Amino acid sequence: DVKVTQSSRYLVKRTGEKVFLECVQDMDHENMFWYRQDPGLGLRLIYFSYDVKMKEKGDIPEGYSVSREKKERFSLILESASTNQTSMYLCASSLSVGEQFFGPGTRLTVL
Amino acid sequence: KNEVEQSPQNLTAQEGEFITINCSYSVGISALHWLQQHPGGGIVSLFMLSSGKKKHGRLIATINIQEKHSSLHITASHPRDSAVYICAVRSGGGADGLTFGKGTHLIIQP
Numbered sequence: 001d002v003k004v005t006q007s008s009r010y011l012v013k014r015t016g017e018k019v020f021l022e023c024v025q026d027m028d029h030e031n032m033f034w035y036r037q038d039p040g041l042g043l044r045l046i047y048f049s050y051d052v053k054m055k056e057k058g059d060i061p062e063g064y065s066v067s068r069e070k071k072e073r074f075s076l077i078l079e080s081a082s083t084n085q086t087s088m089y090l091c092a093s094s095l096s097v098g099e100q101f102f103g104p105g106t107r108l109t110v111l
Numbered sequence: 112k113n114e115v116e117q118s119p120q121n122l123t124a125q126e127g128e129f130i131t132i133n134c135s136y137s138v139g140i141s142a143l144h145w146l147q148q149h150p151g152g153g154i155v156s157l158f159m160l161s162s163g164k165k166k167h168g169r170l171i172a173t174i175n176i177q178e179k180h181s182s183l184h185i186t187a188s189h190p191r192d193s194a195v196y197i198c199a200v201r202s203g204g205g206a207d208g209l210t211f212g213k214g215t216h217l218i219i220q221p
Binding site for chain 2: 101
């Protein structure tokens with residue numbers, strides 16, 4: 001079974017803090033994705049990566065950056081957290097153009 | 112940018128009923144996904160399809176490429192089917208991320 005894990009299920013941070021969300025997959029997938037999910041807006045793509053050190057902006061990249069130094073790990077970075085970044089963050093991975101496998105999500109609250 | 116619309120937004124039905132959830136999209140796609148999300152947040156991929164029909168147990172997914180429309184059907188619904196069902200499309204042929212509908216919140220009452 002493909003397993004996608006995220007570093008935390010719940011996280012509380014203060015405005016202005018630098019926040020790291022980490023995602024690890026164990027199936028040697030090329031592609032990894034970060035989404036955020038908000039009530040009434042659904043899931044939206046923040047960034048994705050199709051190879052080590054490669055990244056592409058999604059629909060809402062502002063305020064975020066990413067890092068992919070190893071194939072299995074994809075990190076989402078909030079350089080200076082703001083209250084409007086309070087959300088559920090979901091990581092996913094896939095082979096080529098195949099099915100996406102999702103992590104359990106991190107519910108981030110920024111105070 | 113693709114727009115994905117789902118209907119209905121909310122659906123409450125009795126156990127045993129046949130359920131249909133609809134999804135339409137605005138621009139040609141390379142694949143359409145149906146996902147299930149239970150309370151607590153975990154998302155599971157149910158189907159990925161680019162044409163025709165797929166069946167898995169009591170779940171059936173169909174897609175009509177010409178009409179830009181897909182349906183998810185649940186036969187003999189059960190309370191454990193209660194979840195949010197999300198339609199998502201991939202527009203590009205590469206590693207693009209998905210564009211999601213807002214989901215259908217399904218409740219099956221015993």
